[in-house]
Amino acid sequence: MKNNIGIEFIERTKYRHLSESDQAKGVEQPPLEQPYTGEGKHIDLPDPKTLDLPDIGLRNAIERRRSHRTFSRQPLTMDELSYLLWCTQGVQRSASKTQSAGGFETLRTIRTVPSAGARHAFLTYLFINHVDGIPSGLYRFVALEHKLVEVDLDDALGKEIGRRCLDQTWMANAGVIFIWVADVYRMAWRYVERGYRYMLYDAGHVCQNLYLVAESIGCGACAIGAYDDDAMNELLNLDGVEQFVVYAATVGKKASTS
Numbered sequence: 001m002k003n004n005i006g007i008e009f010i011e012r013t014k015y016r017h018l019s020e021s022d023q024a025k026g027v028e029q030p031p032l033e034q035p036y037t038g039e040g041k042h043i044d045l046p047d048p049k050t051l052d053l054p055d056i057g058l059r060n061a062i063e064r065r066r067s068h069r070t071f072s073r074q075p076l077t078m079d080e081l082s083y084l085l086w087c088t089q090g091v092q093r094s095a096s097k098t099q100s101a102g103g104f105e106t107l108r109t110i111r112t113v114p115s116a117g118a119r120h121a122f123l124t125y126l127f128i129n130h131v132d133g134i135p136s137g138l139y140r141f142v143a144l145e146h147k148l149v150e151v152d153l154d155d156a157l158g159k160e161i162g163r164r165c166l167d168q169t170w171m172a173n174a175g176v177i178f179i180w181v182a183d184v185y186r187m188a189w190r191y192v193e194r195g196y197r198y199m200l201y202d203a204g205h206v207c208q209n210l211y212l213v214a215e216s217i218g219c220g221a222c223a224i225g226a227y228d229d230d231a232m233n234e235l236l237n238l239d240g241v242e243q244f245v246v247y248a249a250t251v252g253k254k255a256s257t258s
């Protein structure tokens with residue numbers, strides 16, 4: 001195979017080529033999660049500890065899991081949404097201080113998914129289409145507080161997102177569209193160039209949890225990797241460098257054929 005950017009990416013992210021990290025230089029660590037700004041209303045989600053949802057067992061969830069692209073119009077409940085968010089980015093412990101290899105302390109969160117060095121360098125945006133009690137629109141999930149912050153209550157955004165995902169118009173019928181954004185410096189502070197690999201690995205873990213948990217609550221999920229990067233970044237007002245859309249997925253109540 002001829003040299004190409006993919007081969008170069010794998011080569012240049014080998015340990016021997018990495019730049020010295022800001023962590024190693026003693027630069028202060030970025031916050032665990034980007035603070036929310038703006039006027040948007042906050043919606044507290046049901047406490048994950050109180051949720052009483054079906055459990056079909058891990059093996060069943062793994063065996064039954066398939067990608068679903070056809071959804072019924074039945075809304076998800078707030079409990080179900082809370083559970084999906086908890087299982088994909090939920091914070092179990094936060095701000096524990098550990099001694100790092102560089103000899104100074106770092107803050108970290110321990111979550112329901114693994115992440116390289118516990119960096120958890122994502123923001124989760126949601127387009128909510130059909131969830132009981134939540135108006136349609138774009139929201140950000142604040143993992144540290146397990147709540148949603150309203151970003152834009154334009155209910156036509158579902159169609160727009162489908163269009164920007166290479167005309168996958170069916171996405172607009174999902175109950176919820178998850179969009180995971182890489183917040184690069186939270187990872188690169190420690191891992192520099194190699195951090196880009198890790199964010200891709202991490203995104204895979206997150207989406208796999210979404211698939212399995214969706215299955216366990218009678219929903220179907222579908223990963224979305226086909227999207228126009230620039231168009232999706234623009235929609236979320238991201239610069240595409242410090243922050244960019246890294247992965248997405250749809251979830252909805254299953255239709256009989258999907």
Ligand SMILES: Cc1cc2nc3c(=O)[nH]c(=O)nc-3n(C[C@H](O)[C@H](O)[C@H](O)COP(=O)(O)O)c2cc1C
Pocket residue numbers: 065066067068069168222223224225226227
């Ligand atoms: C990284 C990745 C990106 C994907 N992107 C899309 C997508 O943009 N649109 C889509 O309909 N399915 C997408 N899928 C779903 C795959 O098409 C699906 O997993 C595959 O066909 C196997 O089917 P199964 O998931 O039902 O086992 C994606 C899956 C992965 C893992």
